[in-house]
Amino acid sequence: MHEDFERCVRAVQAKDSRFDGWFYTAVLTTRIYCRPSCPVVPPKPENMSFYPSAAAAQQAGFRACKRCRPDASPGSPQWNERADVVARAMRLIADGVVDREGVPGLAAQLGYSVRQLQRQLLAELGAGPLALARAQRAQTSRLLIETTMLPMAEVAFASGFASVRAFNDTVREVFAVTPTELRARGKPTNTQGSLTLRLPFRAPLCPDNLFGHLVATGVPGVEEWRGGAYRRTLRLPHGHGIASLRPMPDHVECRLSLTDLRDLSTAIARCRWLLDLDADPVAVDELLRADPALTSLVDKDPGRRVPRTTDPDEFAVRAVLGQQVSTKAARTHAARLVRAHGEPVQDHGGGLTHLFPTPAALAQLDPETLAMPRSRRSTLITLVHALASGEIELGAGSDWQRARAQLAELPGFGPWTVETIAMRALGDPDAFIPTDLGIRYAATELGLPTGPAALTAHAAAWRPWRAYAVQYLWATGDHPINHLPGEDSPCSTP
Incomplete structure (x- = not known):
């Protein structure tokens, strides 16, 4: 977008925060670079230059604005x-x-x-x-x-x-x-490895399904809802951490307790990814609202995000545990694995007890100890071996289509499991699960086609945002995943 000079100028003159992170404005007279929504009086267009990244502006000799702090803007969607x-x-x-x-x-x-x-x-x-x-x-x-x-x-x-x-x-x-x-x-405090920061996002943001989904499906010991915040343990490159995430009107409050501060930027990136905070909700909602079947859903609660994960391997394991069972049963299966194979952690501010076990740890378990059908045991063991060996890569740099194809080759992996992992672990915004029971119920209620092929054909108009359409369709059901948690939620602790 930075190459469209007139469009960038209009965004700067309007102080449009939607474009924060899309491009950076460099002021030729002051040698300062800003985010588009900078509150200072915009410079004359002839004194503006635009860069696609903060790094590019810095390399060109511009320094960060002290007012708008462009380095802290949401990332480019x-x-x-x-x-x-x-x-x-x-x-x-x-x-x-x-x-x-x-x-x-x-x-x-x-x-x-x-x-x-x-x-x-x-x-x-x-x-x-x-x-x-x-x-x-x-x-x-x-x-x-x-x-x-x-x-x-x-x-x-x-x-x-x-x-x-x-x-x-x-x-x-x-x-x-x-x-x-x-x-x-600044306002420094002696944090001793713990600090509080604000995670910005592009408005609007609907926290209901975002936090509701994470808490309703949360694994005891690894995740909890406490004091109005979603908390979970984090496995990080140099140690572990605990993140506490609380929705606020214009930001998400993030409290991080880390065993090694070298993991700070990684922990922040994973929390932003978990909450899908770099999304462009205006673009998503504009396209989905064009379908009459979705218009009222989008208008009622605009800005829905896709709840993701801080650990793609963990989510893939949990997706298998959740095959053809209730949310409660899936949480129970996962909690047993955590108690038996997870690494214990200390949580002085809450009730978290473990890191979710690694694929390598799960590859050593005895399948006979798993209280699930033999076919699903085989599916789980095959998956964790593939993840532990590096045969399948689900991390931040993974190729979405290659990962899909590799998962589909595993026994017991049908379209629902593959697309669920693609949506929440890989982060593909166009992942779609037409066979999901909740989606089929929503389609019936909204007068949409209910057959997987017919619904997929109809959903072609929602591309490339079908994963967001899934969130709006799920919202038609009365399920805890659709509501901001109360203190009596399954994963809550007073």
């Missing part, structure tokens, strides 16, 4: 809508792969050479993987500087910088102040 190599690379960079494995590790995960990857990112984003990762490190360092009393050396390494000098130079270059001056502007 493109990276969650698309499955091409650039989008997959952006999801992996957000997950911290460059900091952990370098650019060669990123390229290897995507199946490209470093040169090929560099060329594609430069062509679309105006910056290579190192610059994009550096921009993310700058954002993480600002957050730690302004909200904690950690020594600057610890902030540097927790943010992913290789040296204190690189940290100091980056902060001065991006924010035009020293780290010490940046801390003086």
